Amino acid sequence: MAERGRAVQADSGVRLALALVVAAGPAMACGPEGAWRGTGSGPGGGVTAALVAEPAVRVSEPFALLVTLCGAGAPRLVRVDAGMPAHRHGMNYRPTLSAVGPGVWRAEGMVVHMPGAWEVRLDLEGGGSVRVPVTLR
Amino acid sequence: MRLLLLLAALLLGGAAGLDDDTRAAVLAHGPWPPALRADASNRVSGTAAGIALGQELFFDAGLSPDGRLACASCHAPGLGYADGRAVGQGRVALARNTIGLANVRFWRWFGWDGGEDTLWGQSLRPMLDPDEMAATPAHVAGRVRGSAVLSCRYRAAFGAVPAEDVAVVVGVAKALAAFQETLVTAPAPFDGFRDALARGDAAGMAAYPAAARRGLEIFFGAGQCAACHAGPLFSNREFGDTGVAYFLPGGGVDAGRAAGLARLRASAFGLLGAWNDDPAGSDTRASRHVVAQPRNFGEFRVPSLRGLAGTAPYQHNGSRADLAAMVDHYSDLDEERLHADGERILRPLRLDAGARRDLVAFLESLQGPLPPLPRLEPCVE
Numbered sequence: 001m002a003e004r005g006r007a008v009q010a011d012s013g014v015r016l017a018l019a020l021v022v023a024a025g026p027a028m029a030c031g032p033e034g035a036w037r038g039t040g041s042g043p044g045g046g047v048t049a050a051l052v053a054e055p056a057v058r059v060s061e062p063f064a065l066l067v068t069l070c071g072a073g074a075p076r077l078v079r080v081d082a083g084m085p086a087h088r089h090g091m092n093y094r095p096t097l098s099a100v101g102p103g104v105w106r107a108e109g110m111v112v113h114m115p116g117a118w119e120v121r122l123d124l125e126g127g128g129s130v131r132v133p134v135t136l137r
Numbered sequence: 138m139r140l141l142l143l144l145a146a147l148l149l150g151g152a153a154g155l156d157d158d159t160r161a162a163v164l165a166h167g168p169w170p171p172a173l174r175a176d177a178s179n180r181v182s183g184t185a186a187g188i189a190l191g192q193e194l195f196f197d198a199g200l201s202p203d204g205r206l207a208c209a210s211c212h213a214p215g216l217g218y219a220d221g222r223a224v225g226q227g228r229v230a231l232a233r234n235t236i237g238l239a240n241v242r243f244w245r246w247f248g249w250d251g252g253e254d255t256l257w258g259q260s261l262r263p264m265l266d267p268d269e270m271a272a273t274p275a276h277v278a279g280r281v282r283g284s285a286v287l288s289c290r291y292r293a294a295f296g297a298v299p300a301e302d303v304a305v306v307v308g309v310a311k312a313l314a315a316f317q318e319t320l321v322t323a324p325a326p327f328d329g330f331r332d333a334l335a336r337g338d339a340a341g342m343a344a345y346p347a348a349a350r351r352g353l354e355i356f357f358g359a360g361q362c363a364a365c366h367a368g369p370l371f372s373n374r375e376f377g378d379t380g381v382a383y384f385l386p387g388g389g390v391d392a393g394r395a396a397g398l399a400r401l402r403a404s405a406f407g408l409l410g411a412w413n414d415d416p417a418g419s420d421t422r423a424s425r426h427v428v429a430q431p432r433n434f435g436e437f438r439v440p441s442l443r444g445l446a447g448t449a450p451y452q453h454n455g456s457r458a459d460l461a462a463m464v465d466h467y468s469d470l471d472e473e474r475l476h477a478d479g480e481r482i483l484r485p486l487r488l489d490a491g492a493r494r495d496l497v498a499f500l501e502s503l504q505g506p507l508p509p510l511p512r513l514e515p516c517v518e
Binding site for chain 2: 059060062086087088089090092093094095096108109111113114115116137
């Protein structure tokens with residue numbers, strides 16, 4: 001009985017692991033490896049976002065964000081902003097957006113002016129948003 | 138030998154007393170100075186002739202119509218290129234503290250309100266301000282044309298003295314900027330500690346004064362000062378509300394960054410204007426994307442903590458007499474005076490007397506000397 005119990009537990013563990021991989025699959029597949037990621041929802045349902053900075057983010061230095069959106073209904077990006085939830089303030093700059101390919105946008109003119117925990121907010125066409133945590137040392 | 142190894146281990150243990158976050162933060166505040174890059178918007182930036190013209194002009198009271206005020210009248214070399222007053226004294230008492238010019242080349246926005254995005258644009262403003270030097274383009278151009286020395290140096294820098302008065306005064310401003318770009322402080326005791334930390338030099342780290350070391354741990358630790366005083370310049374080069382009153386002595390308020398942004402938009406003498414010598418080579422991203430927000434009202438620039446020697450008193454209105462008073466301000470911060478609704482950046486540090494002294498010692502360890510003024514060689518054509 002004990003071995004069967006262990007066998008049942010092992011089987012449950014494998015199934016749980018598989019379930020987690022399946023659930024994470026879309027997020028893991030969205031955007032390049034190493035990107036910052038977050039999830040949210042849009043008009044078509046769940047949305048995953050992947051962010052890559054160009055060049056690498058340095059405090060108070062301008063950079064661009066390459067934003068990849070993945071999800072049902074081909075979500076479209078209309079606005080990018082960022083703030084520090086703990087400090088309750090945003091950026092002093094408003095980036096401009098340009099589409100660079102299917103599901104990919106470039107947000108130019110980002111500047112984060114403090115080290116610490118930021119949250120990038122991506123507003124979607126038709127409503128909804130994705131929030132992506134980004135921590136800068 | 139064993140004793141030396143033990144001593145080394147003890148010293149390294151002391152250095153390793155910095156936690157990972159503090160260590161990373163210390164390293165991120167150097168090296169000093171940062172790489173010196175010419176300002177692409179200013180074609181005489183970094184040129185010997187431009188710098189010489191700028192130095193000549195900086196001390197020339199003839200730039201003001203009554204011959205009373207030169208740039209150096211308010212930006213005195215012996216006072217950290219400030220004036221030692223609470224607020225500047227032009228033709229009238231001004232509203233704001235005179236900012237010292239040490240390391241000014243590293244700024245993105247100039248003035249307490251960031252109303253200019255070029256050093257040459259900022260250099261032009263007080264010349265033409267009726268409350269300061271009260272000059273006009275015609276007067277400045279006439280001064281250059283009428284002076285054998287200035288016109289010689291102007292031709293050496295720019296090739297010719299333009300016929301258009303505004304072009305001459307913009308050239309004057311650019312030369313002044315080129316001179317001010319040379320005012321870079323030498324590495325300070327903190328930099329010795331930071332660089333020693335970077336190379337794992339225990340003896341080098343041990344040379345840093347103990348009080349400054351304790352103050353360093355407050356600055357980067359519980360004080361969270363590096364949230365705003367970030368990077369090698371010890372400023373994030375942005376603006377903030379620190380609970381210092383923005384009411385003006387004669388009534389009214391100083392709008393701070395809000396006013397600066399309005400001035401920036403209206404100025405023809407900036408990165409986005411026609412006088413930029415190399416728009417394609419200039420980084421205009423910040424100027425193109427900066428946005429005015431309600432909280433900008435009453436925000437003032439985050440000063441660099443380098444180059445403070447000789448520039449007391451402090452704050453935009455000169456209301457803090459010295460570094461000890463600055464530390465007291467943050468230690469005893471009255472949160473009710475913070476007027477940026479909803480922000481939660483600052484909180485009173487509640488330091489005891491010893492910790493306050495240590496924090497002052499750390500701030501003092503950020504001060505490196507300014508370079509001596511070189512002797513100008515005669516201008517020969």
